[in-house]
Amino acid sequence: MRIGNNFIGFNISAKGLRLQRKKMNLIAENIANADTVRREDGSPYKRQFLSIKQVDHGQASPIINHNRLKLASSNKRHMQLPPMTNDPFAKDKSLKVDVIEDKKRGEVNFMPEHPDANEDGYVEMSNVNIITEMVEMIAATRSYEANLTALNASKQLAKDSLEI
Helix, strand or coil: CCCCCCCCCHHHHHHHHHHHHHHHHHHHHHHHCCCCCCCCCCCCCCEEEEEEECCCCCCCCCCCCCCCCCCCCCCCCCEECCCCCCCCCCCCCCCEEEEEEECCCCCCCHHHHCCCCCCEEEECCCCCCCCHHHHHHHHHHHHHHHHHHHHHHHHHHHHHHHHH
């Protein structure tokens, strides 16, 4: 019988929580800069979003490594667990997470008195749509709550298994 890592559920939920928190931070930054028409480089603020991709390691499941547990020599039924670290995802390369800038052009408004207007009197606005960002924020919040529920279920399962 193979025994995998006992904390896989915790790790998956924690990774989901971390990704959704990062996504919510990007959405909050987009909303805060929705009216920014000029950055340091002179261009209007562009919406940013998170790109998450699974990295293929050539294994059926990159999360589970069945060869990590070894029997201790003091007792045949004891197992030696790998050392725990503070950040279980420090060396995790299973996901590729990138922040991507949306290249779509923002709305162009005629404002000849605006200091950032071009020679024809038009100002390019940010391409952030508040309604879209709020929908994305609600979806990220729901995903965060789902990961938190899964984490609590894993915690309860581990707690109940100790009571056996």
